[in-house]
Amino acid sequence: MVSSSLRGRTIVVGVTGGIAAYKAAALVSRLTQRGADVRVIMTESAAKFVAPLTFQTLSRNPVYTDTFDERDPAVVSHIDLADHADLFIVAPATANIIAKMAHGLADDMLSTTLLATTAPILVAPAMNVHMYAHPAVQANLRLLAERGVRFVEPGTGQLACGYVGKGRLAEPETIADTAEALLAEMAREAAGGHPLAGRRVIVTAGGTVERIDPVRYITNDSSGKMGIAIAEAARDLGADVTLIAARVTAELPAGVEVVRVESAEDMLRAVMERFDEADVVVKAAAVADYRPAVRRTSKMKKKEDRLTLELEKTPDILAEAGRRKTKQLLIGFAAETDDLEANAMDKLRRKNCDLIVANDVTAPGAGFDVDTNAVSVFDAAGRTAEWKVMPKREIGLRLMRLAAERLADREAEAP
Structure with missing residues (x-):
C-alpha cells in the first residue's frame, strides 16, 4: 500500500561521499515505492x-551533480529544486556537508541547494566513530538542531574503516519511516494547529542524585534524553511546559520552564508544587529507589577494607501523583529487563497511572544514553501502542499526540 503521507510529495535526497552512499540507493528506492517524487x-x-x-x-528522474549543468533555460536548477522540495534528506551526511550546512557554505550543487531551500531538512550522519564524536562535528550538529534541522541518528556497530562504534548510517527503512512521520506531522499540524495549546504539561527527566557525603552519591545511568525529547515535543505541540530535570547529560531545551533538582525529595517537592495546575504529568525521570539513611556532612575518610551503607526508600513520586490526581493525565515510565508487559501493567495499576511507557533497556537502541528508543505503551485495557526503534524525538511527539487525544476524549465524554 502506498503511504498517503508520501504520495505526490517531492523529496530531494542529497548523497555525499561516504561508503554508505550505496545505502542511499535503497533509500531512494523505498521513497519512490511509497509514492514520492524523488530528486537526487x-x-x-x-x-x-x-x-x-x-x-x-x-x-x-535526472540526477544533479554540477551547479553549472543547467538543462532547462527556463529555470535555475538549484533554485527550482529548493523551491519544489517538500522535504530535503541528506543521507549519508558526511562531516564535511554537516560543516557546510552549519556555516552556510555553498560551493557545490548540494550545499547551494540546501542553502536555498525552505523545506524541512532531515540529516542522516555517517562517518568514523572518532569523527562523529569530535567536538567540532558535535557543535555543528547542535547548531543545526537549534535551527530546526532533524536527524536520524547513526547506529552503533562495525564500520567500514574497521572500527566498532557509533557512526554507521541508519537503515534505509528507518530513514524512510522518519521522513514519512515528519511529513505526516507537518500535515497534522497544518490541519489541526497545536493539539496541546492551552495545556500545562510537567515532565521529569534525568537521574536523581542521593548524597552519601559532599563528594559521593548514588545515581543511575539516565541521560535525561527521553524526558527532554518529550518536553520539546509538548512545547512544539503548543503546551506550556515545565521540565523538572535532575542530573542530565543532554542539552536542556529552550522555550520551556526548567527547574533543576538533585534528589528524589527535591523532585517530589518540585512536582507537587505545580501538580494541581497541570493537565499532563509525564514522569520520565529515573528516580533512585533508595538513599543513604545517613547523609554525612563532611567527606568520609577511607579507613576500613569494607564499608557498609544503610539505605532507606526514597519517596515514590509517581505513586504520590497517582494518589493526588484529579483531572491530570498521568504518564509513567517503566525501564524493564524482563517480563515487560506484566511489570508495566502491574506498575500502571499500583501507581494509578493513565498510561505506562515501557521499554526493555537491554534491547539494542533502547537503553540509557542513546538517541533512540523502542517502547510499548499500556493503558488499563493493555498494550495500546508499540513503537519500534526510532529517534527519541519521534517517540516524544507520538506520546504527546496520544496524550492530546486522551485529553480530548476525556473531555468529550464528560457530562
Whole structure:
C-alpha cells in the first residue's frame, strides 16, 4: 500500500561521499515505492562510490551533480529544486556537508541547494566513530538542531574503516519511516494547529542524585534524553511546559520552564508544587529507589577494607501523583529487563497511572544514553501502542499526540 503521507510529495535526497552512499540507493528506492517524487543531488565524491545512473534508474528522474549543468533555460536548477522540495534528506551526511550546512557554505550543487531551500531538512550522519564524536562535528550538529534541522541518528556497530562504534548510517527503512512521520506531522499540524495549546504539561527527566557525603552519591545511568525529547515535543505541540530535570547529560531545551533538582525529595517537592495546575504529568525521570539513611556532612575518610551503607526508600513520586490526581493525565515510565508487559501493567495499576511507557533497556537502541528508543505503551485495557526503534524525538511527539487525544476524549465524554 502506498503511504498517503508520501504520495505526490517531492523529496530531494542529497548523497555525499561516504561508503554508505550505496545505502542511499535503497533509500531512494523505498521513497519512490511509497509514492514520492524523488530528486537526487550527488556530490562529486558520492559519484565515485555509486554511479549517478543508479539513482536515475531508481528515481526515474535526472540526477544533479554540477551547479553549472543547467538543462532547462527556463529555470535555475538549484533554485527550482529548493523551491519544489517538500522535504530535503541528506543521507549519508558526511562531516564535511554537516560543516557546510552549519556555516552556510555553498560551493557545490548540494550545499547551494540546501542553502536555498525552505523545506524541512532531515540529516542522516555517517562517518568514523572518532569523527562523529569530535567536538567540532558535535557543535555543528547542535547548531543545526537549534535551527530546526532533524536527524536520524547513526547506529552503533562495525564500520567500514574497521572500527566498532557509533557512526554507521541508519537503515534505509528507518530513514524512510522518519521522513514519512515528519511529513505526516507537518500535515497534522497544518490541519489541526497545536493539539496541546492551552495545556500545562510537567515532565521529569534525568537521574536523581542521593548524597552519601559532599563528594559521593548514588545515581543511575539516565541521560535525561527521553524526558527532554518529550518536553520539546509538548512545547512544539503548543503546551506550556515545565521540565523538572535532575542530573542530565543532554542539552536542556529552550522555550520551556526548567527547574533543576538533585534528589528524589527535591523532585517530589518540585512536582507537587505545580501538580494541581497541570493537565499532563509525564514522569520520565529515573528516580533512585533508595538513599543513604545517613547523609554525612563532611567527606568520609577511607579507613576500613569494607564499608557498609544503610539505605532507606526514597519517596515514590509517581505513586504520590497517582494518589493526588484529579483531572491530570498521568504518564509513567517503566525501564524493564524482563517480563515487560506484566511489570508495566502491574506498575500502571499500583501507581494509578493513565498510561505506562515501557521499554526493555537491554534491547539494542533502547537503553540509557542513546538517541533512540523502542517502547510499548499500556493503558488499563493493555498494550495500546508499540513503537519500534526510532529517534527519541519521534517517540516524544507520538506520546504527546496520544496524550492530546486522551485529553480530548476525556473531555468529550464528560457530562
